[in-house]
Every structure is written in structure tokens, then in C-alpha cells.
Amino acid sequence: MPVPILKQGNTLIVSVQAALTDRDLIDLKNDLAEKVGQFRSRGVIIDVSLLDVMDSFATRTLRGIAQTTKLRGAETVIVGIQPDVAFAMVQLGLALEGVATALDLDEGMELLAARLEKGDDRVG
């Protein structure tokens, strides 16, 4: 099932609706890498608030997305990680290091806006 990617100004918003298969994740990664260039986006927000499981492959792919979009000129923020998911991820040693995170979509937009305004390219 392909994941919709919404364009909002200079930001791309991905709302993950259901548990993704590994295939979906890879498609998402390729799509994003493509679209960031196509729309000249400066930021990507991936909302995972509907996910109640996050395995190592998903974590690794999200990190991969963040690094890829960075190379293409867009900052990625992962938003909406649930408390239980966050706890489980940390216990599994999947702390998404180097990837920006925020509480929800609102926060993520704000974070991106602040980063772009400052021209601050630091991540994390």
C-alpha cells in the first residue's frame, strides 16, 4: 500500500496510516528522495502517531530517509512517536540518533520553521 506524500508549501508531509511492510518503507524512501528534488522542498515531516510498533527495519529506514533527504537539501523530522513505542525503541537500542523528533505535526512544523529561519543545518 503506497503511502501518500502531501506537499504543503516547501514541506512534504507523510502521514503513516497503518503498519508498513518493508516493501512499503523502501518505496516511501525512494518516493521521498525523488519528490524532495522535484518540489525543491526544504523539510519533510513523517507522522508515525498511528503506529504502535516500530521495528529495527522501520527505524533504520527512517534514519536512512532523514540522511537521504538531507543530502537532497531537506530536513526530516519524525513526529508523534507514542510513549510506549518510544520506550520499546530505546530498550531495543533503536534511539534514532541524529534524527530530529517532535511531539506532533504542529511541533514538527514549528521546529522546521525555526531551523529554516535560522539557517541552522544542525540535526538532533
Place this chain on the structure above:
Amino acid sequence: MPEAPSLRPSTRQFTDRDIERRQRFVDLQPDDLQRLAAIKELVTQNVEPFTAAFFDYLSKLEEAAPLFGNRAVLDQAKQLKREHLIAMVGGNYGRAYVEQRLKLALLYSTVGLETRLFLGAFHHLLRTIGLEIVRQLRSDPERATQSFMSLEKIGFFDLGVIVDVLIDERERVIGLQQEAIRELSTPTLQIRDRLLILPIIGVLDSQRAKQLTDSLLHAIRSNRAKVVVMDITGVAAVDSKVANHLIQTVAAARLMGASVIVTGLSAEVAQSLVALGVDLSKLNTVGDLQGGLEEAELLLGYKVQRVSRTESV
């Protein structure tokens, strides 16, 4: 007259195999059973004076006051003690016998009779019975000694059961208290919009660290917190394990978009962590709570300013 407290069944379960093993521990042999049968009459006839000896001895000790404070309990204890004495020479030391011991032990622990008191009185009781055996078998000292030794085996068998129950009870109480401490001690407080403080007090074991992280993460979501100041001034000991718990909590909070400032590392704690080689570079640490709050306010863009009031200076 106050009611005797109702007895909870013991948490400890004795299987037939357990009981058999316990009999082995005190080396209970068929010979012993025979000797016990031989002194059966002696004991059953003297149940009253023996029971009295046990309770009189206790009544002279002020620490045993709780047992004597409640008439109903005392009567029940005496009745159980009489049954105990008769059963001790009854020749049947199976599950029914052990159940009876459990009942009495639970009664003792309910009124708070201490183990050492009970041991003293129990020894006195055995001594009293021993003297009576020696007196009646004066003609045959060797048989008297052997009979007493057999009785002693039963006595120690009983002690094994009773001490276990008393210890179990104490452990149960400790468990309840730990539970209470755990529930009391993890408040997450919002002190400014988007700013939480989490004062941690007491011992941070794995279970508590888990609970703490869990409640913090939920608090971050419900308060929409952006910065959390975690103060560990009240944590008794910080070792590598505790440090790892802290690192995990911080990492989990970050996944939810909140940054954590850890405060309250004392000079000793800081030095011991460095000596242990714990890598705390992932933590944002500030010396004390005040410094932590200032740092948090800075992160959130607050500026605290003193309003000058000439009349109050």
C-alpha cells in the same frame, strides 16, 4: 471482648515432598516415633501445665505484651498450643500437622510476636517437658535422654516451619512497603507551559526506572512538554546501571521531541561515575535544580526578570 483477628492463609505452600524432606532434615526415624509414642501419655496428661509454662514464660517478658493484650488471641493461641502439644506426640507429622503449625505461626505474626521471643519460650517449653520426662523415667536415664532427643527432633521440625512462616510474613510486609514507596515517588510536575520537572527520590532499580520512564513519556504527551528537568538529588546511589536507566529515559523522551536536562549530580556521584567510566556525554547535565530550570527557560525562550521594588529592598 475484641474479636480474634481472622487469619490469612499463609503464602507458603507445603507439599508432601516438602514435609518429607523437612522430616529428613531433622533425622526423624521410626525409632523416634516409637519413643514418642511411649511418652504420649506423659505429655497428654500434662498438657495444661506445659501450656501454662510456655505462656507464663512469655508473660514475664514485656516484649510479648502484644500477645497478652488481646484476650481472644491469647485464648486462641493457648488452644492451638494445647493441640500442638498433643499432636507433637501423636505420631503423625504429615500435612495436617504442618497446617496446624502454620495456623499458630500466622497467629504469632499477626499479633507481632517476635521470632526471638518465640524461640526463647519454645526452648523453655521443651526444657519443661524434658525435665518432666527425666523425672518420670528416673530409673532409666538413657531412655529418658533418648525420648527427649526424639521430642527435640519434632521440636526443631516445628521450628523450621514456624520460622519460615514468620520470615515469609516479614518479607510480605516489606514487599507491601516497597510497593507503597514505588507508588508514592514518581510525580511529574508542570512548572511552566511546556516545562516539566521530575524529582526522583530513593532507589532507582530496573522496575522503578521502567515505571518512571513510562509515566514521564505519558506526561510529556499529555502536557505537550518540550523540556523536562530531571532532578536526581534524592537518588541514594548512582552507579552504571542507574546511569544507563537515565540515558534510556532521556533517549525515549527525545524520541517524543522533548529534551531532558539532568540535574542534581553531587560531587561524589559525578566522581564515581567518571571513575566507573560511564559515558554521560549524551546527557545534558547541570549542577543543581536552579541551574537546570534556568537552562530550561533559556531553551523555551523564557526570560525571568526581577521586578524592582524599591520599597522592599
